[in-house]
Amino acid sequence: MTMSDDMSGDAQRRIETYLSRLRQRLRGVNDRDAREIIEELRSHIMDKAAASGKVAGEAHGELTPAAVDAALAGLGSPEELASQYITDDLLAQAEVSRSPVRILKSLFRWASLSVAGFFVLLGSIGGYFFGAVFVLVAVAKLFHPRTAGLWVFPNGSGDFEMSFRLGFGSTPAGGRDVLGWWIVPIGWLVGCGLVMLTTYIALWFVRQYRKSLVFPQG
């Protein structure tokens, strides 16, 4: 093995290491798209490294480790690059779909990438959860008119506690159904309102985040 073979082997290894790290982090992107991304970047790295090698007087086709490193540095870390592809892909889907399931799915992805994403995910889960509870109780009231609803009852330690009941089991002793039949319209209104509001706020955050991804600072 000659010295130059060794050098170009080393250069190849660097490219493959970078690309396999990138590939690992492109989870969630479908296989065909991921393969395209990898092939496109491989072609970019080889062109870029070959061009800087030429300037440095290397023979055509010889990739030096230094030239490859410079090309890789231009792309940024595989983690950062992958997150731009992935999140953009998923958040783009979320933006057009407006379905809570889609939104939560992309928020999960975002949460795995950044602290901000984690908090937006947490808030959205809370918002959807309470929205769903209101609607559920409103529906349950139709089937269990006497027991379902928003109840207030003594909790034994002298305080009162408020809870949504779906109407299973008996009513708590000394409890009062606060809203009565009003839970049906109020439950639907507040529940749907909460789901819409959560979607609206989550998408606002998603859009802000996407802007910073497509055009990162600096």
Next chain:
Amino acid sequence: MVKRDDTRDLETADKWEVQLRKGCLELAILAALWEGKLYGLEILRRLESDSDLIVSEGTVYPLLSRLKALGLVQSEWVESDAGHPRKYYALTSAGRQRVGQMAGMWTRFSSSMSRLLAPLAKGK
């Protein structure tokens, strides 16, 4: 105190410049493809040589893939002398229409800004 204000002014000006460049990048990429198909590195070089937009490679490739998802560009692999295929991008008809609109907006906007800024140039 004065010094701190100066730094803040400088930071604000920097941020403004960053925002300005960011806002133009999508238009710049689409415009670079106006005359025909190019591959990623060619687009980057075009942007570097024909404009002083400072563009990072890690930004342009994901943005190209987003423009493709939006249907503004399409891509094809073409074999090259370099021994590996290259991914070429071209405007779709929707992309052509969009970049035309964007260019029109840009021209109107920049000429009205130039009128507004004319007194500053005279004062120099």
